[in-house]
Amino acid sequence: MIDKLEYLIALSRERHFGRAGEACGVTQPTLSAGIKQLEDTLGVLLVQRGSRFIGFTPEGERTLEWARRIVSDSRAMRQDIDALKRGLAGPLRIAAIPTALPMVAALTTPFRARHPDVRFTIISRTSIEILNHLENLEIDAGLTYLDNEPLGRVNTVPLYRERYRLVTSPNSKYGDRAEVTWAEIAELPLCLLTPDMQNRRIIDGLLSAAGGPPKPTLESNSMIVLFTHVRTGHWASVMPAMLADSLGLTAIVRSIPIVAPEITHLIGLVVPHREPTTPITAALVSEARRIAPRLEGLTDKDPALAVLTS
Incomplete structure (x- = not known):
């Protein structure tokens, strides 16, 4: 039973029978047969089938909730017993x-x-x-x-708590300041994380509230990409204080506190x-x-x- 519940969880994650089978280390026919056996055992249809995976039935969604709980408990039990034996x-x-x-x-x-x-x-x-x-x-x-x-x-x-800094060149606009405001940063072209990142959604909201929509000239899902651009001396970004410090400041990069208001998350x-x-x-x-x-x-x-x- 546990292996069939694992199949169901994999299918919910992959949304594709073939990829779900690969994730479980079995063939697609084996995975499909396992889910069909689970349906026969429960007496309900769990998966909406067509030429490809369509979705789960209401009964399938509820079974999926139980599957996650049961599989999680099964893994916890095995790990707990194993920890008693060897730490x-x-x-x-x-x-x-x-x-x-x-x-x-x-x-x-x-x-x-x-x-x-x-x-x-x-x-x-x-x-x-x-x-x-x-x-x-x-x-x-x-x-x-x-x-x-x-x-x-x-x-x-x-x-x-995450606190925010303007990371920029000393020779750029506001680069010689001891602190800057969100309204001032709203004037700058910035390199920022992509919109799917919550940090970007936070910064977008703060900049919009301060006077204008964000003006990204470069977007990336990598903080390393943003920081390497800032280190050229030709770009600016908004980063958490701890992150900016951990990446290593140089003579051509400053980390300037952002105030009015000072926001933390x-x-x-x-x-x-x-x-x-x-x-x-x-x-x-x-x-x-x-x-x-x-x-x-x-x-x-x-x-x-x-x-x-x-």
Whole structure:
């Protein structure tokens, strides 16, 4: 039964029978037959079929909710029993929004010191993708915004507040200032994250409220791409303070506080709202709670990664 529920979850994620089969390590006919057996067992139609995957029936959507719960509990049980035999070990999958990626090491490094047999996979995703991955059991935890857009049914651990900076050349407009306002930044052509990123939606809202629509001259889903352009001395961007510091400021790049108003947003750990949770996830939550006071205690002038060496 568990394997057939896994097939259903994979189909909801991939929206394609062939890709779902590949994700489960079986052929498409095997996956289709497994779902048909599940339908026969439950006595209802779960999947709307045509020449391709169309969607789930109402009964299929409800079964999918149960499938996620049952599969999650099954994995947690196996991991819990295994942890009793040989301690905490195995994979830990974390997805983070791009602006939080430099802070992941502040969590994983002390965690690994306590649990050296855990293996990490870290991926960059949008805030929406993180929630979808959690729901479909593709990741164990995420680092994302906690206070800006709906999160759904997850447990959270607040870690730190994201503060914003104008990152620009000293010779550019406002580059010699001690601070700038959002209204002044609204006048500038900027390189920004793509609109699917929550950081971009936050900045768009702030700039629009300050006097005008954003004027991006370059968009990317990579903070590294934005920062390398700023380092040429010919571009400007808006970045979180911790991120700008962690990337390394040079003589040709300044990080200038943005005020009037000074806006912050809360970044934290999100994990599935399920009890009991897996031992690895429970340990990660405990580690996040331990380091949260240190992260939140960083001042605007502290390098982001100072927490790793303190």
